Amino acid sequence: MKNNVQISYQPNLKETFLLTLVLLLGGGMLQGIIVGVSQLLGWGGDFLQKVIGYLLLFVPVILFLYRRTGRWLPFWPSLQSLPRYWQLYPVLLLLIPTINVLLEIPLAWFPMPDWYIRLMENLSGGPLWITLLSVAVLAPLLEEYFCRGVIMRGLLSHTRPAQAILWSSFVFAIIHLNLWQAIPAFAMGAVFGWVYYRTGSLWTTIFLHAVNNALSILVSHNFPELSPEGRLTDLIPVTPWIQYGVCALLLVASLYFIHRYTKTTIHHEI
Numbered sequence: 001m002k003n004n005v006q007i008s009y010q011p012n013l014k015e016t017f018l019l020t021l022v023l024l025l026g027g028g029m030l031q032g033i034i035v036g037v038s039q040l041l042g043w044g045g046d047f048l049q050k051v052i053g054y055l056l057l058f059v060p061v062i063l064f065l066y067r068r069t070g071r072w073l074p075f076w077p078s079l080q081s082l083p084r085y086w087q088l089y090p091v092l093l094l095l096i097p098t099i100n101v102l103l104e105i106p107l108a109w110f111p112m113p114d115w116y117i118r119l120m121e122n123l124s125g126g127p128l129w130i131t132l133l134s135v136a137v138l139a140p141l142l143e144e145y146f147c148r149g150v151i152m153r154g155l156l157s158h159t160r161p162a163q164a165i166l167w168s169s170f171v172f173a174i175i176h177l178n179l180w181q182a183i184p185a186f187a188m189g190a191v192f193g194w195v196y197y198r199t200g201s202l203w204t205t206i207f208l209h210a211v212n213n214a215l216s217i218l219v220s221h222n223f224p225e226l227s228p229e230g231r232l233t234d235l236i237p238v239t240p241w242i243q244y245g246v247c248a249l250l251l252v253a254s255l256y257f258i259h260r261y262t263k264t265t266i267h268h269e270i
Contacts, residue, residue, distance in 0.1 A: 010157040013158065034052075050130055075202075085199045085201055092254075093211060124221070140213060147175075152164050169190045195258065198263070
């Protein structure tokens with residue numbers, strides 16, 4: 001009986017905004033209260049703030065979904081589906097740096113303020129393993145589950161695929177709560193959503209998300225001379241516009257390959 005309820009739950013656009021409010025308001029309040037009280041009691045630290053605090057953000061959403069479905073973490077993909085489309089992973093690896101380089105063009109129109117640069121430096125500081133655990137493991141798992149596994153999956157039952165991809169990308173951008181992450185998040189979210197639509201594999205988008213976040217952290221860690229507003233093109237001794245041209249060709253070729261290789265079907269991963 002519970003399995004039937006779980007399968008039938010497909011959030012529409014109204015429920016999408018409700019889920020987003022539950023995450024931002026409910027999760028934000030829970031995170032702020034528990035982390036704030038812990039720090040007042042002297043229990044602070046990077047692990048509490050970056051790992052436990054991040055997990056707390058999603059607790060209200062998990063409880064909300066349980067109320068709707070009667071199951072914990074409905075729509076979570078099974079481990080048996082993990083190897084699906086593994087042949088695509090080399091191409092998917094190429095997508096991430098390619099898109100990041102191309103995103104330098106629109107981001108150049110929005111210079112980062114000093115407060116945001118300090119915020120990013122603080123978030124990427126501390127023990128590297130804690131930052132990677134939070135940003136490159138937990139964030140891909142939970143954000144992809146929320147944006148693609150729950151929201152986009154539901155919207156595909158109510159809207160056209162393009163609308164489902166764009167709305168889920170919009171939510172993905174909104175939950176980052178700042179313009180300088182929202183712009184690349186929207187673009188990346190559109191790619192993640194399209195890949196999810198083509199493959200039906202949430203593990204594939206989790207992989208993409210993890211590679212993207214790990215790349216960002218490792219570049220900032222290994223090249224400290226680059227500020228948060230530094231560009232990947234600064235690391236390569238070739239004219240940026242040549243890099244942009246090559247990346248544009250690689251992006252088109254990668255997307256074409258994925259399109260030819262995959263089928264336009266969603267496999268329900270439960």
